[in-house]
Amino acid sequence: MASQVIALVVNDEEREFIAKPGTSLLSGLRDSLGLTAAKRGCAQGGCGACTVLVDGKAVLSCLLAVETINGATVRTLEGVAADGQLDEVQSAFLDGFATQCGFCTPGMIMAAEALLDRNPDPGEDEVAEAISGNHCRCTGYRPIMNAIVDAARRRREARAAAGAPARVSEEVA
Amino acid sequence: MVVEAVHVPDSLAEATAQAARGGHVMAGGTAVMPLVNYGIVPGPELVSLRRTGLAGIEVGDGTARIGATTTFSEVADSPGLSVFRPAVATIASPVIRNMATVGGNLLTDPPGDFATCLLALDATCEVAGAGGSRDVPVAEVIDSGLRPGELLTAVVVRLPAGANWFYRKVTRRRMNSGAIMTIAATVETAGGLVTTARIALGGLAPRPVRAASAERALAGRPLVPDVVMEAGEAARADVTPADDPFASAWYRNRVLPVHLRRALLG
Structure with a gap:
């Protein structure tokens, strides 16, 4: 064909x-x-x-x-940053030194975005599970996990400040 | 060889016809696409089941019918299949679970952890071919696969009561790891004695196997550590473990009774 x-x-x-x-x-x-x-x-x-x-x-x-x-x-x-503005996950990765060589970063961020879409307040175990299929050979994962927890907090605060629901799915419903 | 066509049929009939003409079937792609990416093409024509409508879960009367292309994320999210949630959580990563399917887990080589669960539950496979459909015991599908041109359309399984269902996957990492061994079992007792035990073992033979010797060793006896360890020792007759990057054959044999005990008694 x-x-x-x-x-x-x-x-x-x-x-x-x-x-x-x-x-x-x-x-x-x-x-x-x-x-x-x-x-x-x-x-x-x-x-x-x-x-x-x-x-x-x-x-x-x-x-x-x-x-x-x-x-x-x-x-x-x-x-994710279509309007040129980093979103909460990206800025948390940047501020938390969660990138080193950067090769895994796009996949890590998309896995984190998918997690936060489903769960706006994930625990550490849930974060670990969400990125369990993403390999990082630089950071030892700790800064990445911290950044995702931090991103979740930033997004909850931003949504609360804007009076918006914490989950995208709630907006749809 | 290169891929010459990827068919994405809209119906089971069309998919069956394409499979009968020699098309290599794929569902989630997690087993077939790595081969394609490495130029190890399983056949010049691939047949994707993505649009055949085979995904879906029906639960009723203590039985579940799980469509062949249902993903593991869909299994995990199904309230009616909550008994399988701990097992599904041991299969690969969430991203793979968004893609990998129940049928694929059963028909890849070797069959995976969910196939081990289905074996312990004596599931029935619904299989469609050019000549119509037939029901096949899951053990037969695991041992001999399907006939050329046949497609798995669903698995039907009697849902175990939580208290009678046991699952343990032994891994090197806590998440997203291949199995040193996977144990799935249903054990029923009456008056403190085992009435029926069905134990399936993964990672201990080329395919998941029933531990018939262990089942016999448990029958009519109390579910206590000494008895379960004895059953685990008997189970060595049912397995042919191999060395792989996760563990040696020797280690797997050595620790089988311990993990059977932990699976059944905590």
Whole structure:
């Protein structure tokens, strides 16, 4: 079968690209759309560096064939600070020195975003579980876990100050 | 070999036809796509089950029917399947659990921890092929797989009472680790004596196996440490452990009784 046009809503924009059969979402994002935040680490689902949100769920973009998610909504790290303003997770990572080489950071942040969407006040165990599929070879994880707990607190405070509900899902309901 | 086509059929009938023509079936992609990424293509044509409508959970009358492409996150979020939550939490990471499916866990080589649970529960697999559908005991699917061109559509399982259900996965890390061994069991007692015991062991043979010798050793006896240790020693006859990066075969044999005791008695 020939290559196929794939249409996705990526970071709120409709995007199209041509993909050979079996192209991964990660390749589509990086090589066709120029969105290089998601990283190609192990290419087998073990490292989490390619984590993005597809239809609101954290998934490994290297394990999704693009044909199977044609039409889906994708959010990458580039879409988190779309207006040029770092969000709570990003600023907590920055302030807490939760990045060193930075290779795992995009995946860590997207895994953290997915956690905070479901659970605005996670305990340490829940944070550890949320990033248990994301490898970091620099930090020893401690600063990352602290940053995610800190980000949750910042987001709760920001939402409370704005009089908004703490969970995105409550807004929808 | 390169992938020449990825089919994403909208119906089971179409998926079955494509599988019958030799398409390699995938659901969540967590087993097949690593091969594709490394150029070890399992077949020139892949058939994704993502749009076949096979996902979904029905619970009623103490029984659950779990669609083959139901993800582990969906299992974990299902109020009716809460008995499986501790087991599901031991399978990979939350991100993988958003993708990996119950059917995939059963049909990958080796079958995974949830397959071990299904084996302990004598689950039934609903299988569809060109000639119609059939029900197959999960043990048969684990041992011999499906026939060419067949698709797993669902597993049907009698839900255990929490007090009779035991699960323990022994790992090197607390989360997201392969198994040194996985123990899943249902044990029922009456008057303090074991009436039925079904024990499945993962990580101790090329595929999950029933520990028939341990089950016999428990029958009619009290569920106390000495008896369970004896059953665990008997279970060595049921397993053929191997060396792997998690543990040696020797270690697995050595600690099997201890972990069976911890699984059943805490």
